[in-house]
Amino acid sequence: MGITMVSREFLLVVWLLILFGGTIVGALNYMVNNEDSVSRIFGYDVYKIEGSGNYVIYYPLPNGSVKVLKIGKAGGFFPVFVKVPRQEWIKEFSTTEKALYAPPTPLILYITKDGRLGVKSVTSSRIRLEGEFLDLKGSYNVQATGSCPNGYMDFGGRYCLASNWDFYFESRAKAKTFDEWVSVMGLKIENRVAEEIDFDWDLLLSRSTYSYWTIGIDVGPFTVLSVSKGHNFEGWALDVSYQSLGPLTVNSNTWERYLNIRVGYIVVHAKVPAYDKLTKKYVDIEIVQTYPIKIHSTGDYNIKELGEGWRFEKSVGQNPPRITKTPNIWSISKEAEWKRKWIGNIGNWEEAVFIKQLQANSLSSRSSLSIPIGYAAGKYLTGVSPKLGRLASALSLTFGFHKCMNAVSIAVYDVDIKPRKSCYAMYSVVSVNVRAGGPKVNVPLVFGIITDGKSPSPPCNPRTGICITTKNGDAS
Template sequence: MLGRKRVLVMLLITIIGVSIVSLVVAITWRLSEEEPLRIFGYDVYKFEGSGHYAIFYPMPDGTIKLLKTGKIGIFPTFVKVPRNAWLKEYANRENTLKAMPTPIVIFVNDKGLGIASLKGSKVKLKELEIPEISKITTASAHSCPKDYIPEGYRYCIPKNPERNWIRVITSKTVTEKISFLGLRIDNHVLKDIDFDMRLFLSEATYSHWTAGIDVGPVTLTTTKFGESFKGKGLKLEYTTPREVNPQSSMWSRYVNLDVKYVVTVYGVLAYDRYTGKYTEMPLILTYPLEILTTGSYKIYETPDGSQKYVESKPGSTFYTPSITREPHYLEIPGSADSERILINQGDGRGLIIDEWLNESWHLSSESSFSIPIGPAAVKALEKEGVLKKYPQVRRILNSISLTIGFHKTANQRSMLIYRLQATPREDCYALRYYQKLDVAEDYNKVKVPMFLVTVTNGKSPGFCDPRTGLCTTSTG
């Protein structure tokens, strides 16, 4: 009798074990990189990688919620994501483009630190790539403590932390006007110009996480796929119906839109090899939440230097586009690469820039663009005292940006056109900027363009900062 009970118990254990394995196999088989699998209100994630993780989610009140921490294993992870908070927040916002945030996972293992957006249930975890640069002052730097590994040339991080290895230092939701498009011409280098700037945003427009981390002595930037925008779109055309003659020594126009975005500062437990002290390594993430400027606009730049709104059908009377001579951004990110397009006087009138971004299945240079963050983010962090306590945060803020992409979506269209023709007075060049963002699993980087262009001969038109676009004076 005892033997029969033992057999029944063993059989029951076997059945339960087989059932659990079958359930795990079934769940794993259904997992997708594009869509999350939900069971009884919980998101199911299967991490491909190793290490310890922490999953965070931004809330409408500007705070960041820690959803779960743990160690990556063979079984899927179940997480309850409070998306209903955003559904309630966006319920009555019909006249804007809104992007639900995706949960973000930050992890660490014996290869380093990594970040991933939880867009789908199958999540490939890839550590951040540290650029190959000369190791500054490594001779005087301390070595990493036991169980710590280098993360860049200044910091060491724990490779197998059990708990309390990461925290949210602060998080701010910011609303402000930011320059999405811009053109600046220095020193009368162009006799005449005509341009065509068009920006169509719709539900084929996607928000992306952008991360910046100070690994000493450089700032590393990466981007992760987010969600599509939903709601009312934007159709903006800003053109010159006929030639315009720039009259001042620093002629500029910037197209500014109202945008809401989140900026979060994390602190990762670290050892500072320069000071020999335990500290926190700052990590900053940005995410565009809402494009507040929507509707349809057609704007002409007139020869007398003013703008004529030929068509104006605003989505909201509170948020309309503006054309200004001064830029609305913190500065061109210090991490951005520049490219010169040479313009020869002898070639006469010609096409300088002809760029067209359109939808794609993947983030690429032809389907995404980057815009700098605005000064309001810095002011908010200054008010919190973060910049005083963590001076490295300012350097990261000067290097990070917002990333927006266009992706294939049925019955929706998004695009950006930037076209510039001109007649040069002398040899000069157009200066363009790109953010080289780590997005691919094989560590390739995508050149994400910025459409804030300066045409110059390299001489200062006054006391001007080429990255901020601000001048204290201007001479003819």
């Protein structure tokens, strides 16, 4: 009888433990079913990773290292607990500088069982592994036959991946922070095509401005670009108005102006070891991410263009914007598409370019802005490897304007000309993936060119739209 009683008590305890444990797991799974924010318990981020395949969650640190936070397989029953070392960046930002700050979010790199590779920012507890960027089976109509070497996974397409690719990651991933003056907007008028110009550029960045991870993946002849939402900026706003003081006469053969602000940003690069069945060579799939973390230029500025120079009529704040006659950029993205407008009404005023970016609920072509990476970052990536050099010429820094109470973000780029001869007005946009299966977003790079298409050549032939890779800018 004693044995029977002990057995019953034991079974009751086991049953209570199972019930209690199941309740806790159920509660956790309910809590991490959050698609808007990250749930935290005792300082740990709690994630529910859905889908199939392997993943690596990682985080760049101010010292230039990349910390791997978690390596695992998706689709488990239990939630994943991850300690994110955000305090490293909090220490970095805890200065008296009146700047805008956007702490980096963790990133997840994943390879699904059906052969899709993706990278995304981790901003919610519910993470779906969706093949947003690259189909290793050969989505670009490039197929190859043959077997994979031992230790490599075959997805049935061109590439095989090392089975233990995730364990290579930590030693191969690197991060570097850059702090430099970068051109945000610009205008170039070639061959005296305009008799007069009138322009108005406005830029307002605030707490409703979000920093986006811009992700580039090099897969041989292709560069796959994507963006993933990061953190909103906190701190002091930047409000710039740069305008011409009435119509300006264009007297020089080439007329250029660029609006520059001081920006801090991260560049993270990593490799995934692969085997290319088409070329029968071992290769690395290069991945680079950029992320703006700090805008040093803050305050309120009103700048007037006088034709032969400019003056600050109002200048209150930290690190005032700079106006230059040459761009401070690495290059206009080689992936950019140039929007063209024919202007043939000689002697009459015409609107050459008008772009107005306003706040929205999600990233769109009307609520986003991109600026090329600076010269220092481009030079660094090119020095690491030729593949990274190609990616450097495709990358940019992306900002999204999202609706937020008591904060406004806006970008306006308005250029009118009185043409001296028929010409093209052009500006560039970069098409990026935002989510799986969704349409691409055309994020504008606000650099206008007004030209007749004759020497010197612009980055793109205005008649054909064919673009060439260019290297512009100066580190100074």
